[in-house]
Amino acid sequence: MNPSSTFANPLENPNAFRLHSLIYWQKEMPGVSSDSARGALVPLSPESPAAAVYPLRHGLKSPISRLSISWSRGNSLRVSVFAAPSSDGSVNDGDGGKVVEVKLGGGDGEISEAHWRRMAYGSVSPFALLQSRKNAVSSLSKMSMNSSPYDGDWWDYIMEYSKDINALLVNKKTASVPVLDDPKSVITKGEEPTSLKAAWELLEMFYAEKPSHSWLPERLVDWLADYDSLFSGTHPTVHSKLVDFQKELVNLQVVEDDPKYWEVMSSALAVGWLNIVVKMLRLHGSYRLDQLSNRETENGLVEAVAVLISKMPRMRLEHEAGKLGECYKAKPDFVKAWEKWRGQINKLDSSAFWFQCAHQQTREGLRSMLQIMLGNANSLCSATYNWIELYISHFLYMRPLTVGLESMYSLAQKSIQLKPMASAHRLMGLIIGILGENTEVVLAECLKGFGPWMVAHAIELLTAGSDHAEMLLHEERQNLGGISIEELHRLVYAQVLSSFPLTWQIAPIYLISCMKHGMVLLQILLSKQPVQDNQLLLKSIEICRLYELHSVTSNIMKIAGVHHWKHGRKGSGFFWLQQARDEYRLNRIALQLFDSVGKTISDESFKQWEGLIQLLGSDSKTAGGLEFLHKYRDFKKSLRQIHDGKATDSARQAVESLISLMKSPSMPQRFWLPLLYDSLKLLNWKERPLLNVSQTNLLLNKLQELSMARLRPDFIESELPPRALNSVRLALGTNLGRAILEE
């Protein structure tokens, strides 16, 4: 997973070499064939330019001799630049090399890295909860064959999941609501909307809310009211016109003379922002007390339109408090109210009062607003700025009874024809995909516009109620290496999480929900984690424990053990190898330890050893081949006490330790002679022989064995004086004689 490539130096400009973009390089996943285009994990968009060239500043003065590129954390490349050594051998500042991190792609502009991580953390619990509920539901439905898995609490679970995720997407704290209502402030600024939240709410309304599609048009009206500003960056919108007008409003003395006033009101009316329109109408000059008397009729007309607007019948469940319009739940009631309302508009439109209205702009402005309310196609089209706004206005004033995705889709197509767009906003693509009931398009738009996090979590909504989508996303595919689309996207997301040091710990949650490759990738992920730091190491081991990956645990421990050992932290290294029960390596390090014990166990270093030997314990299983160290320490201790002048008791103890050491099977043969040589003093004990006949025979046998072994080519000679063997043999012989006499 860590491709690194080196290039020679064919670069004409030594100071700013060009890094040919690797953005289209695909992270390859094990088990997924990448040789054919069909095996590509992430679809490449053909309209992207084939190669982008970016200059890279590395600040090296001398020419570059070598270049190495590898993946760093996340989406960054680590480029190591090595300078050529200067020809005259002098050392200059800027020689050597530089390491530069190159971030590929700026990420999503509206969401910072920190916020992205916060979303990743926050979505773990809802995702895990939904998975466990899914498992419970499916095992329940297996038991009772005939009941559908998707009923009862199922929709509540999905909705809870969707709401939990949605709550994470709030970008900033909601701005405080001003205490005093400014009469000239027509649009209030709430929280900063994000495309991601807008997209999630679209998915939520179409897939998660218990399918009652008759409310969908009104839900879309609300959605546009919240998120119209998102389109302002790339398209003209009603929202941006309102914002512009808001700025001018402060300087306007007579608003009704400004054609923009009427224009903006018609637009806001067309997309159903009734409260804003009524508020703006009330800014009309005829309401001012000094003018009320001579503009009575005019004011009556303005007020009549304002009342009609605030009485607009809406086919929806309920309104937020304070929102204008009258809600009807049942279709017949709505139709009745709708007809009555339109009748009132027609009546007003054809009334004689218009001739008495002297103010031309007011007359024309109000009558064009009436045309919008009557659903005049041309008026709607000219009042709106992009196809979504036109689409919404059609729902409001022309076809309020639109039901079903099919008719909604054809209406959308018609709107696009009327207001074609040069470039599509990512949300527009998503809407088309959803309305077209094309799961693949929806997924592709999610991935393209919002990245792997979105796809991995949105799939839960897509499959919630649709058997077709479930089949499509759960079907195992040959071209994906036998995994389903759902698993593929979870793997991709987990891969993204894994590449950041702060988020890799949550990748396992997603990996274990992948049936085919999840476990293997989890093992790879855990095995790749750094072992230098105990805290991180223990966090990895904890994850292994949760998923019962015992072999991975012991591998990690072995790596950690060897790492610590190599860096001189013998105690730590020993501990981890002991935890891993790695007898092979314990035996190996035992030899090294023994060498240094022989050399360093002196008076002052004894305390250093004490701790390690205590760590060994006396259990031979956990101590590996090191249990003899315990006895060796006792032996040395007793020997030392003899030197201190403490007499026979210590000598006896030393003999005990010597015999049990020589009997111990774990005692390496190469240490026999040094051990016996150390014990010369005991063998030649003046007062009386310390070893009895059988003990002496044992040692003599060992000595004999040793002499035989010396003939083998792999024997390692110990660093002792050449006469050592003879003096030990002599001492043992003498001791044997004395012991026989004694017995």
Place this chain on the structure above:
Amino acid sequence: MAFAESQNPLRVYRIPQSRYIDAVRWLSPVSPSDRFAAIAYFDADTNSPSIEIAYVDPNPQSSSPTLTPQSSWTSHSRISSLRTAHSTPQPLLAAATFSGSLHILASDLINGGVMESEATVSQLGFHSGPVSAVDLREGGTECVSVGEDGRVNLVSFVGDSSKLNYRRIFDSNGLVGYTAVKWASPSEFATGGYGFGIQWWDQRTPGGPVLQFKGNWCQGKTSGIVHSIDIHPSRKHTCLAGGSSGTIFAWDRRAAQQPIVLSGAGTGEASNSLLSESEVWEVQYDRYTRRSNIGNISSTRILPVMICSEDGILAVIEQGEEPLELLAEPCAINSFDIDRQNPSNVICSLEWESLAILTRS
């Protein structure tokens, strides 16, 4: 397992930080209403570690407490251990790093919490590799640091020399690694390490630990590492330790080699309810107790203990009683601190880049 919510009101506030938190400590306040905390951050986006002093407004107009950064000190390496001394008017901080250096910082809380680096030890040979733990003596003139390299160093900072001198108390040459340290008295301290071992040191008896609590007491079962030690000023004969496999135990020096296991490994008894099976990252005696007088508690009984763990548990344990769970987070709780002046306040750092502040009442 008892849950705190049902018994006494507990308010928990989680404050996202957008940076990883390596350690968190309360600072002793200047006035009773003030709350200051020292937080060791690691910014993963810019790869920069720092320590910040933040004013904690526990009762602002909005419903949750706010953190207002007062001052910041940039470190060249990540903070491995952070301690504060409580008894000085200008609180001192001792920060040890993964690169093996030690920094003494002073913060002037009256004048806006400005933090200055008083002194630094970063000589080659102070520690090789990371300093695993550090502790400031009450009164703040001496500091002991330990590492897995087996070195135990004593740093004294009387006077205003910017270059600190240290004294090597012991060097095991890596044969024994130390992972935790805590002062017991002006001359005594305890260290902890692998195999659940604890060592007792007395500066008056140089040359090595004066007493060792033998590691590997849980023979045959999983062994582990001591991550944190606490010693109660009124019970200096007892070392409280927390470590791997949810193990919380106390070693009474008068009772030689037998541990008093409060939870976790090596108990083998069903009566000891297992609080957590993962790493216990920190232990502290919980001075917030419902009993009015801890003097009434028998001296052989272990005082109430607060712990935090890798599996997201913050809990209070009393010997022989059901543990009281204060928090059960979906992510690890890496460190916590109980406010000395007002022990009902607890601050803790969560793995997912956020802080939690608890108020018990």
